[in-house]
Amino acid sequence: MPEISRDEVAHLADLARIDLDDAELDHLAPQLNVILESVASIRGVAGDDVPPTSHPIPLTNVFRDDVPAPCLTAEQALSGAPASEDQRFSVPRILGDEQ
């Protein structure tokens, strides 16, 4: 049976860039365990001879002609941004303290 510890949930949340507080970790960690237990039955169902399916209707290499087409203006593209400056998205500093 898979077991996912509170610390592991905290680590996964970190990887997923979600700042879970202690109360949320207490609430979510046991629920995640129940979910993982319920999907664990899938292990070993299909053998090596079964190919994986990533898409229900197989399609390969869908291309379009390399010609310009109408697209959003810079103003439209920035219209939903929390902050913008000089026709660009404005973001907080990228590097952390230790970098």
Next chain:
Amino acid sequence: MSWIKKTAAELADALAAGEVTSVELTQAHLDRIAAVDGDATAGVHAFLHVDAEGALAAAEASDKRRAAGAPLHHLDGVPIAVKDVLATQGLPTTCGSKILEGWIPPYDATVVRKIKAAGLPILGKTNMDEFAMGSSTEHSAYGPTRNPWDQTRIPGGSGGGSAAAVAAFEAPLAIGTDTGGSIRQPGAVTGTVGVKPTYGAVSRYGLVALANSLDQAGPVTRTVLDSALLQELIGGHDPLDSTSVDQPLPSLVDAARAGATGDLTGVRIGVISELSGDGWQPGVMARFQESVDVLVKAGAEVVEVSCPNFVHALAAYYLILPAECSSNLAKFDAMRYGLRVTPEGNPSSEEVMKASRDAGFGDEVKRRIIIGTYALSSGYYDAYYGQAQKVRTLISRDFEAAFESVDVLVSPTAPTTAFALGEKLDDPIAMYLNDLATIPANLAGVPGISVPAGLADEDGLPVGFQILAPALADDRCYRVGAALEALLTAEWGGPLLDKAPAVPENGTIR
């Protein structure tokens, strides 16, 4: 009978005959919304945003076209509601999430573009579980939608808003999206019709993705014919969606009309043996069996068919979907659109991102993102995500084998009728089980329809009958669905929704 009770097909005919104007129809539906929709605390709450001004302006333009003898489409002027997961230029699009509160898309989804190009006034945006994750619409960050049959119960999900809107006569037509049953299951529990088209038959461009390989937009209506009319309008190849199928479907409206004659001579129907048994509500099974008997009387040949790998579908789905959604929702990073929460001090982008995603996402979204992150992490990838993809192959093979001997497969749409609001909110597994019968179609990309099958004896609530067909054979869903609808409606003496209690209006019952 008032205009709002009529079907979209009847409304289109009335517009063509000059018996009513689009402005009158649109106003009648806006009045109905004002009377019954309420808000987060009371009322149906099918809508997150109502665009009275835009809808009436579109209706006026439609009336002018008609007066000039130049309607754009048979449905020109018939109002419609759109699930809040489709981008609508100039109208808020939240996906039921706080992280997109106030976002106004700068472009239209292809489905929305087609609706506008055909002249249908858009009444507003309908409520949904956050990013379409859920089976009850309770995971909406803006409060739940309530089932018009009983406002203490769920309307299904994730598209509870669209289903409730048509069930409460707030709109004759609505758009839904179905990733694991989000069109069909709400249809079942609200006594309405919902169709998940073949994967790729309707463009996903501008549909905020939950799980790309499973998502499909489709019609939400009160009759099978209306769904056929709407799917023909929104369907077709779209170069903007690279998974769009570049192949025409057989006429769906013709199939619905042929089915409505009630003759199914020669049609082979398979009852899926894995989708019944313990855990299936007796009243659901009773109505299902009666519907099967009705199809036999209509001339269909019915056999039982086994799809042995369907028992693994739920587990496969709840690995594939979180895996895809965890990467899809990475785009909500507080930089280009949506909520930005800035912690104290001089936080880095990463800290802003983490704080914003914590504040903007609800519990179910967090659960699925974390499960997906786990399933995709090295060391677990083969055991979970890799296995799930292989099981997906086995499920497709089950469908292929079944469709060698039958034309369509049938099952109840959902294992139970509408449950009480709050009952399963903090029990993810109990909630996931609602999708047991609808998920296999999404994994295999095949089309499915849910048609009302009557009311369960235990609680007097609607039961849905699901019909599944091979990929690109959506017409079969419509033919068999229309036949069942015609025969059951004749038996009942009118549509199932006639049996629904009157929806309380503002100031009456609370």
